[in-house]
Amino acid sequence: xxxxxxxxxxxxxVIIAYELPSENAKAKTKFHDALYGRKKExxxxxxxxxKLARGVIEIPQRNLKDVKSIFEKFGIDYExxxxxxxxxxxxxxxxxxxIEDPYEKAIQLNSIAFGEFAISKLEKIGKENLKSExxxxxxxxxxxxxxxxxxxxxxxxxxxxxxxxxxxxxxVEDNVPEEARRNTLRIAESLKHWIVGYKVLEDGxxxxxxxxxxxxxxxxxxxx
Numbered sequence: 001x002x003x004x005x006x007x008x009x010x011x012x013x014v015i016i017a018y019e020l021p022s023e024n025a026k027a028k029t030k031f032h033d034a035l036y037g038r039k040k041e042x043x044x045x046x047x048x049x050x051k052l053a054r055g056v057i058e059i060p061q062r063n064l065k066d067v068k069s070i071f072e073k074f075g076i077d078y079e080x081x082x083x084x085x086x087x088x089x090x091x092x093x094x095x096x097x098x099i100e101d102p103y104e105k106a107i108q109l110n111s112i113a114f115g116e117f118a119i120s121k122l123e124k125i126g127k128e129n130l131k132s133e134x135x136x137x138x139x140x141x142x143x144x145x146x147x148x149x150x151x152x153x154x155x156x157x158x159x160x161x162x163x164x165x166x167x168x169x170x171x172v173e174d175n176v177p178e179e180a181r182r183n184t185l186r187i188a189e190s191l192k193h194w195i196v197g198y199k200v201l202e203d204g205x206x207x208x209x210x211x212x213x214x215x216x217x218x219x220x221x222x223x224x
Contacts (some may be wrong), residue, residue: 014064017056018071018078031074035067043070058083103145111158114149115195118142118162122188126181135180136173143169161194 020028036042043066059067061082064211067161071078106117125138146166152158165187172183 013058013083014061015052015056015058015081015083016034016067016071016078017081018076019055020076027074031070031076033071034074041214044068059110103141106145107149107152109149111153111156111162112199114153115158117189118146118165119188119191119195122191126184126188132177135177139169139173140181155202158194158198165191202207 020031032042034042035044037045044059047059047063047067052058056214064080070076106114121138121142125135125142130138143166146162146169147168150159150163150166168187168190169184172180172187175183
């Protein structure tokens with residue numbers, strides 16, 4: 001339900017894009033009731049908002065904390081984007097600092113955690129049937145984040161490998177859609193192998209033979 005007051009969405013708004021788990025219909029219903037309401041008023045009943053599309057809402061930045069609590073309570077994955085009619089640079093900086101963007105947050109992760117973040121995004125991009133423009137936007141966001149991470153963590157293990165994968169993403173953009181998705185998944189698989197290899201070497205012992213290390217790598221690589 002969109003209530004009166006959505007015209008007040010003017011100063012600083014947050015767009016929340018979320019994805020509901022398809023395998024748990026009961027959990028989806030409970031989340032939907034808490035957000036929009038059915039048998040009782042949902043949280044959006046008292047908050048000015050716009051429903052932009054399925055799984056996409058826009059709310060005032062001041063209400064973000066309350067709405068986020070619903071997503072966190074039900075374990076719903078979401079991403080945030082800021083819309084700013086305001087052009088005061090100091091105000092923009094202040095508002096931006098209150099928003100947690102998953103891509104910006106990922107830049108602070110270590111090699112393994114960032115690699116796993118990149119893999120999850122690559123697999124999402126490669127497996128979902130995104131529209132051409134959405135595919136390009138997601139790809140660009142991830143590529144930019146990988147480049148920023150490498151810039152900050154040049155001395156980290158796997159930095160050169162992640163830089164290589166970022167460069168590989170440049171070539172994907174020029175592929176036809178089906179080929180682009182396949183190549184995105186190939187990049188994700190390659191990055192998995194780098195991470196598994198690094199973990200095996202990191203956990204290895206000085207007296208282990210190359211054969212022992214290779215056996216561990218193959219075993220780890222085949223784990224689901």
